[in-house]
Amino acid sequence: MSAPALAVRLADYQAPAWRVTDVELVFDLDPEATVVEACLRVERDAGTDAVPLRLDGESLELLALEVDGGPLPAERWRLDERSLTLLDLPATATVRTRARIRPAANTALQGLYLSGSAAAGFLLTQCEAEGFRRITWFPDRPDVLARYTVTLRADRARFPVLLANGNAAGAGDAGGGRHWARFVDPHPKPSYLFALVAGRLERIEDTFVTAEGRRVGVVVHAEADAIAQCGWALDCIKQAMRWDEARFGRCYDLDAFHVVATHDFTMGAMENKGLNIFNSKYLLADIEQATDDDFRHVLAVVGHEYFHNWTGNRVTCRDWFQLSLKEGLTVYREQEFESDVASRTLRRIEDVRTLWRAQFPEDAGPLAHPVRPLHYSAIDNFYTATVYEKGAEIVRMLATALGREGFRRGLDLYFSRHDGRAVTIEDFLAALGAATGRDLAPWLAWYAQPGTPELVASGRHDAQAQRYALTLRQRTPATANRPEGQALPLPVATALFGRDGRRLPLRADAASPPVSDDGVLLLDGAEATWQFEGVAEPPVVSLLRGYSAPVRLHQDVAAADLALLARHEDDGFNRWLAVDTLGRRLFADILAGTASPAALPLWTDAIAAVLGDDGIDPALAAELLTLPDEATLSEGRVPVDPEAVHVARARLETALATALEPDLLRCLDRPVAVASQAIDAPAQARRRLRNRCMALLARAAPTHLERVRLQWREAVNLTDRLAALACLLQAEAPDAPAALDDFATRHASQPLVLDKWFSLQATAARDDAAERVAALTTHPAFRWENPNKVYALLLAFALRNPRGFHRADGAGYRLIAESITRVDALTPQVAARLATSFGGWRRYEPVRRAQMRHEIERLRARPHVSTDLADILDRSLA
Numbered sequence: 001m002s003a004p005a006l007a008v009r010l011a012d013y014q015a016p017a018w019r020v021t022d023v024e025l026v027f028d029l030d031p032e033a034t035v036v037e038a039c040l041r042v043e044r045d046a047g048t049d050a051v052p053l054r055l056d057g058e059s060l061e062l063l064a065l066e067v068d069g070g071p072l073p074a075e076r077w078r079l080d081e082r083s084l085t086l087l088d089l090p091a092t093a094t095v096r097t098r099a100r101i102r103p104a105a106n107t108a109l110q111g112l113y114l115s116g117s118a119a120a121g122f123l124l125t126q127c128e129a130e131g132f133r134r135i136t137w138f139p140d141r142p143d144v145l146a147r148y149t150v151t152l153r154a155d156r157a158r159f160p161v162l163l164a165n166g167n168a169a170g171a172g173d174a175g176g177g178r179h180w181a182r183f184v185d186p187h188p189k190p191s192y193l194f195a196l197v198a199g200r201l202e203r204i205e206d207t208f209v210t211a212e213g214r215r216v217g218v219v220v221h222a223e224a225d226a227i228a229q230c231g232w233a234l235d236c237i238k239q240a241m242r243w244d245e246a247r248f249g250r251c252y253d254l255d256a257f258h259v260v261a262t263h264d265f266t267m268g269a270m271e272n273k274g275l276n277i278f279n280s281k282y283l284l285a286d287i288e289q290a291t292d293d294d295f296r297h298v299l300a301v302v303g304h305e306y307f308h309n310w311t312g313n314r315v316t317c318r319d320w321f322q323l324s325l326k327e328g329l330t331v332y333r334e335q336e337f338e339s340d341v342a343s344r345t346l347r348r349i350e351d352v353r354t355l356w357r358a359q360f361p362e363d364a365g366p367l368a369h370p371v372r373p374l375h376y377s378a379i380d381n382f383y384t385a386t387v388y389e390k391g392a393e394i395v396r397m398l399a400t401a402l403g404r405e406g407f408r409r410g411l412d413l414y415f416s417r418h419d420g421r422a423v424t425i426e427d428f429l430a431a432l433g434a435a436t437g438r439d440l441a442p443w444l445a446w447y448a449q450p451g452t453p454e455l456v457a458s459g460r461h462d463a464q465a466q467r468y469a470l471t472l473r474q475r476t477p478a479t480a481n482r483p484e485g486q487a488l489p490l491p492v493a494t495a496l497f498g499r500d501g502r503r504l505p506l507r508a509d510a511a512s513p514p515v516s517d518d519g520v521l522l523l524d525g526a527e528a529t530w531q532f533e534g535v536a537e538p539p540v541v542s543l544l545r546g547y548s549a550p551v552r553l554h555q556d557v558a559a560a561d562l563a564l565l566a567r568h569e570d571d572g573f574n575r576w577l578a579v580d581t582l583g584r585r586l587f588a589d590i591l592a593g594t595a596s597p598a599a600l601p602l603w604t605d606a607i608a609a610v611l612g613d614d615g616i617d618p619a620l621a622a623e624l625l626t627l628p629d630e631a632t633l634s635e636g637r638v639p640v641d642p643e644a645v646h647v648a649r650a651r652l653e654t655a656l657a658t659a660l661e662p663d664l665l666r667c668l669d670r671p672v673a674v675a676s677q678a679i680d681a682p683a684q685a686r687r688r689l690r691n692r693c694m695a696l697l698a699r700a701a702p703t704h705l706e707r708v709r710l711q712w713r714e715a716v717n718l719t720d721r722l723a724a725l726a727c728l729l730q731a732e733a734p735d736a737p738a739a740l741d742d743f744a745t746r747h748a749s750q751p752l753v754l755d756k757w758f759s760l761q762a763t764a765a766r767d768d769a770a771e772r773v774a775a776l777t778t779h780p781a782f783r784w785e786n787p788n789k790v791y792a793l794l795l796a797f798a799l800r801n802p803r804g805f806h807r808a809d810g811a812g813y814r815l816i817a818e819s820i821t822r823v824d825a826l827t828p829q830v831a832a833r834l835a836t837s838f839g840g841w842r843r844y845e846p847v848r849r850a851q852m853r854h855e856i857e858r859l860r861a862r863p864h865v866s867t868d869l870a871d872i873l874d875r876s877l878a
């Protein structure tokens, strides 16, 4: 992977020659034309003389420029499309600019823009990564930290609510029907964390008293039609605040914490200091308009953004190459939060499913990059599964290797050393290492090296000596784009089980590498062997418990041993994994045409045994009944024939349903003492299991559709209603079209529910899926300008309907390529995200491969391709 000519390179990093200590911003807000006055107090770094001050600025109209209170002669400044450069400044100076910007015309959703209509919508900002330069001229890089004072002025009737980062510092009348409000943020911050919001918003609020005794106002803002759905989010914020104090000793640090919901957002949410902004999808939730999964996602994303206050905001990134420093760590914290307050096993299974479905293929294809990339031409395209999810896995491995206490001490040192600073991944590892007396330098390779390591395990039992030798070997093989990788530190959480299902002690002899008290073997070279003593019989070996390292494991385990683990493993994740592995083996046999009916019962009996266990967490049971999706099953296979994968998976699922029919019925008929409107974790888990049983039964025999219809009629929450609708659709039942219409009518005024309605149809594996999706783009509720709609319909089709997207005649590819062109003219970031669906093109059989390549090339050849889109297309072809 060589860097394209215009790329930004990590190796070229230079500390800024100019600092900005203080910023004063005054906004005269108006959707058509907003005027931004900025006053920057700048200081040249000692030792850098005569360096011009270069300020980033894009799509800004310059109205005025002054330095130290006077005009600047023409020869001392230069303005172009991307920057304003000031020459021959004194070592400290005050730079004042005035700019005009046009929020209503801003469909890129970066900088200041309008959510909703010009007449009724509200104004808001999005600055990460490089949006602040569309608001004013500024050194728009994360290592310039300044104190902000912000004054907002706007028409009082049209924009009654005015918000910006920091503490409220006055408000009043501005005459002529206008009013003003001022905010001072005492914490120096990079420009990407700036935010303002102005408009007609309702609020709900509460107070939280921190462990340090600070009374914090917690406020959730949304438009009038959404405010009733904000109660859950408010609850989640308080839970997150309490949890971060208890688990990591981190308190909130301003007078108020505000969050705002918008329907117009390219990502999930944004951690602006004290003023988090959320895609409504991850903030709004009530029983009528949100599914159980939505409730959990709100909890997780609210937690995520809140946790950024320390991991990202108080300690921030030196440059965008360090993005995973804040994202990997914050995803890890979010995962731990949900695991502690909801279900650890369920969250872990879901995270690993995501890793396999999204990150492994990314890491194996042309868009692969290290968790810390070496160069980029569009940073927006690096908010990836690798930076987020693989980054979180690295942090999890560190926590496993250092132990819970050690990791906590390490993080404490990281915060105390670097509070208020912009730092690097090296700084993070150094703090963890210093606090625990370990040299963590070898871990840097995890951040530097792309690709998924392969871990090969082999064992040997010596009956006479009662010893078991376990050998672990690792490799990160070369691919077309990169050489073979080096050995990485791998924590392998391990347990041995006897034939009776009991745990055996894990006692390694003195010559073996160390084993931690909780059974973690640290493989830190290419190969190592552990000799375990006192092992009387050949053990069943359970490796990577809790998925302790993000690798592909190759271990020769007999199906009967997997069945034993499915029954007896007390690590919920590995229990699930044993069942999942059995299922995948059967899938591989069906795909290869070598399936033997005799192999099926080991798998289905293992599941039936778990289902019959009254003590089982219903959420785990539901996961056991859920096969990997087609994308995951295709992963690692070359060449992929998506049609064959679809057919084989459907056959396997039908076989499961048929074999378990009586068990599934029993499970469904078990009386449940759960209020159908309760949303606590046990209630959600039970619904999850019941709906999974129902879906399988509908597969087993059409007669079971009567149950589905009953649920469809009687559902009192969105989870159950949607689950029933999905079954009717999947079965292509004659009443499915009418049910779809009913659903659309019932939820006509609820955009987030309609998104699910779009997704359901987009992911239905029908022959005419592409035509249906194309037709839905003309539905009155569909809007090309709205990222949620584009994701719900088009991205869902491209990523979650492999059969439709990869249809042999290329109709799916053409639909997505045309959509990309259309979206690129509006919201380039969204177009680039859609285009990643072509990233795996090389893995497909020749006909599809050629078609996909043709679409990528055609897109690249069009006039006016955005930088974001061009970057994805170029890297896909490289």
Ligand code: PHE
Pocket (backbone or CB within 6 Å): 126, 128, 129, 267, 268, 269, 270, 271, 304, 305, 308, 327, 383
């Ligand atoms: N920083 C945000 C998060 O992960 C994601 C984001 C990136 C949002 C860029 C908007 C723009 O919490």
Ligand code: ZN
Pocket (backbone or CB within 6 Å): 304, 308, 326, 327, 330
């Ligand atoms: Zn984040």
